[in-house]
């Protein structure tokens with residue numbers, strides 16, 4: 557399948573594809589990091605990405621009522637995707653052991669929902685979001701993300717899911733591209749061995 561948009565170029569142009577030595581949320585180290593907040597900084601550019609994602613979803617031919625994002629990371633991407641699809645946008649928030657719908661958001665029985673993240677790594681947060689709204693009667697028809705870190709199978713990609721992927725294999729994942737860069741256990745990290753120190757990018761800097 558031809559790439560609908562060059563998502564790597566979009567991340568690079570937004571200085572959102574960082575290169576260095578990073579400590580990831582999982583505890584692993586990596587020489588690259590995707591800072592999606594930067595690629596979503598300009599709504600007009602964000603819309604180009606979510607319009608492309610919406611085109612893939614429309615081409616698949618599925619009916620969608622609502623986009624639901626896990627907060628905080630998925631909210632901007634989810635909101636823009638909802639705009640591109642012309643449907644409503646809601647989000648779920650972290651609670652002990654999972655996620656929940658708050659703020660008066662409601663779900664109807666049988667409502668068809670896409671769970672949208674900025675990046676899908678192993679899909680853990682997306683899966684918790686799916687469980688939260690399925691418990692309220694929603695039907696999760698797809699997962700979506702701007703980029704896929706290469707653990708889960710992206711619809712249209714020949715690459716199979718790896719064992720780390722937590723998303724169900726019978727529900728499609730729509731994503732603009734695969735970003736399959738290496739992650740290292742701290743004790744095996746070649747960057748640490750060269751003497752540099754991993755920094756934690758993202759929300760606290």
Ligand code: ZN
Nearest residue numbers: 585745747748
């Ligand atoms: Zn390291």
